[in-house]
Amino acid sequence: EPEVTQTPSHQVTQMGQEVILRCVPISNHLYFYWYRQILGQKVEFLVSFYNNEISEKSEIFDDQFSVERPDGSNFTLKIRSTKLEDSAMYFCASMLEFNSNQPQHFGDGTRLSIL
């Protein structure tokens, strides 16, 4: 069964450094999402992306965050200048179509640790 894949599985970065998290959504999917889960907390929506632009973003997704689909297969999340509070699991998800019968499929996540 097709899967969403995320790399790396674990990223350790110094505070203030830039980090890029990578995702390869399921190949025929059209809608893409990033979520994060701080340890012990709920999974939170960050951003949705369709047709090469952001559809919606949460308050968490401030100017330090950006997303890109550079080559038609990868979907990346960049954090420009990381903070300690960015430490979390980051999940990428993709969805086939925009109708109420379609689930979102999640990757295994990238654990981001900011030192």
Place this chain on the structure above:
Amino acid sequence: SQQGEEDPQALSIQEGENATMNCSYKTSINNLQWYRQNSGRGLVHLILIRSNEREKHSGRLRVTLDTSKKSSSLLITASRAADTASYFCATDPSGSARQLTFGSGTQLTVLP
């Protein structure tokens, strides 16, 4: 506002027993989805129920949805040790870009 709150927070049962988890939410929805998360892993989609459906089955899973009470339940029948995981409901709000709102989850432990 909080959306998709599960109860109980933790549930411990013996193998072979049934496990029931509940979810409440606040806004109108397109659908409600249940996910499983094994420790340190990603979210695995289990089942989706649309707002115009009342009950849905998939293998040992049964989901109900009551939109008048804004609540859902997930029943796992004949549980197995491998069902041990956290279970989350996620609501897909009406009129949104389909971003999911997750609850805090129920930690299910199935004892062999």
